[in-house]
Each structure stands twice: as structure tokens, then as C-alpha cells.
Amino acid sequence: MDISEIQEKLKSELEGFKSEMASASNLDDIARIRTRYTGSKSYTITALGNIGSLPREIRPAAGKEANSIKKEIEDLLEEKERYFKNIRFDADLRSQKPDLTLPAMKTHPGRRHIISQVIEEIEELFIGLGFEIAEGPEAETDYYNFEALNTPADHPARSLHDTFFISGKTLLRTQTSPVQIRYMEKHQPPIYIIAPGKVYRRDYDISHTPMFTQIEGLVVDKGINFGNLKWTLETFAHEIFGRERKVRLRPHYFPFTEPSAEVDVSCKICNGSGCRTCSNSGWLEVLGAGMVDPNLYKFVNYDPEQVNGFAFGMGIERIAMLKYGIDDIRLFYDNDLRFVRQF
């Protein structure tokens, strides 16, 4: 047998294959043609198996020829098969009518935690007033959490904080106020920032969790006065709790502000006439605030003669509780989906 004879036979095999393919009209035809031309008894496969028995000189050429024919046959089969499969898929789709009476699949889309939603709402409000967002570390030093906030080691205000210490002078911040110092160290006035974040205190009951969330506010500029603070807090209260809410400032003490105030909002439930939620006072305490104590400026090398400002701080869980009538702070962190999904 010489090579041209083999080539001739392979070629006529290919032609036979092509003519059968031309008349194939469905997947069954393809399956039949596949067995006939690529099965173990097909001419091409047999030829490939017999290469070893051919004269040595023609083996490479014969092998090459048979392989290329085999590949051409397989490619064409695959292409046609895909074509018929598409046709069948289309026909299947057309013949199936959806059953509109079947119950719909239940989906449980994820959603943002209520605390994240409240933070975002407050951020948007302050961004609208021209504030920027600042951040600070949760593992903080004694210096930023207390000392530079005018709260030295022997200061009585320290006992108000049940601090988690990590080691030596490193602690979990008990408030977001240290961001005030960190921000002032790196920036010059005018400063208009809010700083949301997690804070930690050793406390656990109906109104305390060991981790909770605060938003700090700081304004330092020229000629800032208490009226600016009051306007800002009123704007905040009206946006978050409703236009009809009244705001009241009560004298208070914080180490880093002077004068300081606690800020109350008139109770939404009884409209100020007194109920269980507001302990019959008609008012709900929502945040602390005051004019920045000039002592702080010394820690960040500002000239207290040149600038002044105000600060405020609030607990987000408390705001959310008042806004949505939630009576136990621990619900926020129990991860009970029935609670989480309500918002």
C-alpha cells in the first residue's frame, strides 16, 4: 500500500461523511453519523490504529493525514450538534407555558443594619451642612482618649468611664471624642467634621452594651459662638426626629467643653406632656455638647486667641431607639433576623 492510496481512501471517507452530514436533520442523525465515522470500527480510526503496520517511510505522512481528517470530522460534528441543540432548546421553550398559579419563590434580600442606616442618615445631614467625615482608631491611647481631652489621670470624670484596657496605656476608646484631637493635630481651622465609630465600655443592661456607636461633631473656626451650636443641634433634631420637635439645652459638665450642655428633644410619644418613655418629663436626652475648652487647643498647637469652636457627641443606638420606639438596646446586637428585617 502506498501513501497516495491511503490519502485517496481517507479523502473519499471524508466526502462520504460530508454528504451524510448535508442530509442530517436532527440530533439522532448526528449521533448515528458520529458512530459511523469516529467509532472504533470507522475507517479513519482503524487506519490510525494500523499505522504501525505500514512501511516505515509512509507512516508519518499517513498518520498526519488520518489525524487531520479525524479532526475535521469531529469539528463538523460538534458544530452541527450545537446547531441542532439550539433548535431543540428553542422549541422546548416555545412549547412550555409557565404556570402562573405556582407560589413565588421567597427571597430574603440582605439589608443594612438599622445602626448603619441611622449613621448614614446623620452623615448625609451633616454633609449637607458642609461637614466632612473623619475617623480614628478603636484601639486608642490614654493620651487621646483622656489626657488631651482635658481629663488627666486624677480627674474625677475618668470614673464615669468603665474602660477596657488592652495593655499599659492602650485601651479601647470609650468615646469618639479622641478623633477631635487626632484631627486637629493634622489639620488647621476651619474644621467642620463629624466622626462616627464604635466605642467600648464595661456595661451591659437594658440601655447599655459593651460596644456601641457614637457620632462626634467638631467645629473650629473664627468667631464661632454658642448660637451656632444651638442652631446646628436644632437643625439636627428637626431633620432626624421631625420638624415639630422642640430642643432644650441643660447646663452640664464635660471635661473637654466649657460651657457644656446636655441636649433634650421633646418627647414624640406624648408631645411633651409626659409619658412612660420620657419618665413624665416631656423630654428625652439625646446628646452632649458644648464650646471647645480652650485647654484642648494647647495640645494641638492652636492659638486660643485666634480660633474657637463647638463639639457634640451622641450615641447612635439611643437615637435609633428614640426614633423607632425600641425599648432594649441589646436588640441591636442579638442578631435576631425578625428584629433586623423590620428596618
Ligand code: DAH
Ligand atoms: N464624649 C461624650 C460621652 O461619651 C459625649 C460628648 C459630650 C461629646 C460633649 C462631645 C461633647 O464632643 O462636646 O459621653
